[in-house]
Amino acid sequence: MINKFLYLVTEGIRALWRTRLPMVGSTLTIALTLVIFGGAYIALSNFDRATRRLQTQYRIDVFFDPLLTNQEAFQVYQRLKDVEGIASTEFISKERAADIFEREFGEDVMEVLGTNPLNTGAIVLVARGYRTVRRINRIADEITRIPSVDDVAYRGELVRLLERYLQFAVYSGLGFGVVTLLGAIFLVSNTIKLSIYAKREAINILHLLGATRKFIRFPFMVEGTLQGLLGSALAVGIVVGLLDVANYILEQFVLYRIIRPPYLVTGLVIMGIMLGSIGSSRGIRKFLTPRALKAAT
């Protein structure tokens, strides 16, 4: 049994070598597909981690009408406390706003402009149970509806924007990935088809010598699976290599590393093998039939 198995695996490798030119095409397509899926997986994992970090600062900056005096602004500020889902609030008078401006930009606004045009406002911290993008949005909307509230700014908005752009990028990437995935399956099955046609006389001889269908099909399955394995090895090399390069570049500028999600390598290898096997079984089902072989001769 083991002898037969080894013989058939050798036959598969031999067949792969014989169709090496189309094999290169299908292996590269498998690699491209896996690079796309691997990239999407890395992007999603890192985005998830980044948003979880951003969500630790659940702060909403509220800006009041710039024409309000500090006293009028404080009355508006009092109404903030009625909004549901707020843990704490801090009033920002015109003077406090000028202090913050000076701290952040190093300039005294009074000295630069001779007047203080900065808005009064408030800093609102969202309560623990309300720290989701949807709920923060609702709180921000409610605050905006309070008369004399000019604007609100919060990181939830940033998260939402990021989420939207990333979702778009990932979904279009995955869409492209699905197209290349179908292309990879087609190319593998086409390589198998060429291999079957090249071996049609040998297949006929094998039938005459008493080979079972399994015996004849197995090397083609090995051939397809090996293409998947080669493609996944290439993809793993590219993805891990690019990740290292990206992290090396990032390290020069920011304190951030793109993490390698768990099971990335295993996932890519399994996916590659599956692509190869699906492609080859499609090829076998379609082209290793008496009718298809007869049509080819």
Added chain:
Amino acid sequence: MIQFRDVTLIYPRGPGVFDIDFYVDIGELVFLVGPSGAGKSTILKLIYMDLMPQSGEVEVNGFLTHRTRRRYVPYLRRTLGLVFQDFRLLPDRNAFDNVALPLHIVGLARHEIRERVYSALEDVGLGERTHHYPRELSGGEQQRVAIARAIAKNPAIILADEPTGNLDAATSLEILDLLTFLAEENGSTVIVATHDYTLTSRKKGRLIEINEGRLLD
């Protein structure tokens, strides 16, 4: 061993064989003779169940055509040694690998395959040419490789379809001698389909004549 019972097979585009009825015993040498298109190959194909009869029944080594499902046909073929006019060797494999092929199919161990292949190639006089590819061998030598492939698995029955059809007269006789000698040594039943009556006169064997798909008395 081989039994045809009123077998009829008509091809969709022409005649086939009609009411074929004969029996071949263990160890017999049988010449199936007739002109081209008489139905000789059809009879051999019925024996190795490449074709199934439309009526009647063929029994080979206990396999009955009407009871043998397609997926069990390979197991019947493993008990047969087939030799063809066009040799049917794999062009990209050397003599050793070609002879080893049916032994890999049955799943023999490597050392046993080596032993049997070398012995079979020795028997057909090609002990020195084991690593030659078919393109490097003459027609007669290629047919010897095909015979070695047929006998390597010690088959109960050897079927040879015009085994000398592509060979000159002297080589034809050599091949026939070899085939019958080895089969006799092995105790195998041999059926040789040929259109060459002169060839059959040189060997002692039973003659079954066929013409236009029917056996002649």
